[in-house]
Amino acid sequence: MHRFYIPNFQQPVLPADEAHHCRHVLRLNAGDTVNxxxxxxxxxxxxxxxxxxxxxxxxxxxxxxxxxxxxxxTLAQAVPKKSMDLIVQKATELGVATIVPLLSExxxxxxxxxxxxxxxxxxxxxxxxxxxxxxWLPAIESxxxxxxFFANPGKFDLKLIASLQPGAQPLxxxxxxxxxxxxxxxxxxxxxxxxxxxxxxxNAGCLPLSLGPLVLRAETAAIYTLSILxxxxxxxx
Numbered sequence: 001m002h003r004f005y006i007p008n009f010q011q012p013v014l015p016a017d018e019a020h021h022c023r024h025v026l027r028l029n030a031g032d033t034v035n036x037x038x039x040x041x042x043x044x045x046x047x048x049x050x051x052x053x054x055x056x057x058x059x060x061x062x063x064x065x066x067x068x069x070x071x072x073x074t075l076a077q078a079v080p081k082k083s084m085d086l087i088v089q090k091a092t093e094l095g096v097a098t099i100v101p102l103l104s105e106x107x108x109x110x111x112x113x114x115x116x117x118x119x120x121x122x123x124x125x126x127x128x129x130x131x132x133x134x135x136w137l138p139a140i141e142s143x144x145x146x147x148x149f150f151a152n153p154g155k156f157d158l159k160l161i162a163s164l165q166p167g168a169q170p171l172x173x174x175x176x177x178x179x180x181x182x183x184x185x186x187x188x189x190x191x192x193x194x195x196x197x198x199x200x201x202x203n204a205g206c207l208p209l210s211l212g213p214l215v216l217r218a219e220t221a222a223i224y225t226l227s228i229l230x231x232x233x234x235x236x237x
Contacts, residue, residue, distance in 0.1 A: 003130045004018045005129070006037075006038060008038070009036070009060070012044075012058040013057050029048065030049065033048075034058070034202055041065050043135050044060045045060075047061055057064070067092055067127070069136075071179065071180060072098075072181065072183070072231075074089075074096070074098040074099075074156070074185070075096050076098060076102055076184060077187045078102045079102040079143065083217075083219035084121065085120070086213065086219050090226070092132070093134065094227065095134065095230060099140045102145070103146060104189045105193075108190065118142060118143070119142065121140050122140050125140060128190070130218040146193065150186075150197060154184070157182050157183065158180040158183045158184070158207075159184045160174065160186065160207055160209040161188075161193070161207070161209060162185070162205040164211075164215065165208055168210035169209070170209075171209060171228055183233065184206070187222045190218060211224060
């Protein structure tokens with residue numbers, strides 16, 4: 001069934017871009033049934049009540065709620081040269097709560113306050129939610145300099161930084177006895193974070209996480225790390 005995003009269920013009217021897709025791409029008609037979600041865990045089955053040139057109005061038939069994943073994962077990702085779109089898409093599919101794009105000293109792409117890129121990533125996350133059935137839309141923050149973020153990453157039950165350095169440990173050895181409710185994972189750019197950035201992150205309480213002996217591409221590292229975190233923190237009972 002077709003899924004549409006409506007941020008406010010109190011007004012069951014498709015936003016302009018969703019209405020255009022409904023009318024002109026899918027060519028749905030009054031009486032057709034669709035699903036809507038608000039990005040905050042709520043989903044509803046609706047019937048199309050009216051289609052005009054200005055709006056698509058819906059009648060809500062049944063509403064359900066999806067609980068949030070028991071561990072909120074924040075991915076702080078140094079923006080790679082080409083694959084940030086893929087990382088956002090797969091992170092959304094794996095249930096990440098927040099994505100923080102980082103500008104490391106070794107980040108090749110210079111974004112700073114690049115609003116078009118940020119808008120694109122948010123649109124990719126939204127489309128990914130539609131396709132995979134995720135009713136929780138991840139927050140995607142504005143790009144930040146890595147050193148500034150590492151100096152004050154915020155409060156998390158567990159903070160990790162993917163690392164090839166000696167002393168990095170597998171996730172099972174880093175998990176506390178009590179399952180964390182929030183986790184921060186830092187993934188570096190091509191060439192990894194600089195020694196100064198890694199030192200700042202570790203001083204802020206980030207533990208070095210081993211991803212194995214091989215050097216992974218940025219997108220592979222992100223997807224691999226989120227997959228093992230999802231398995232250990234979300235799937236297991």
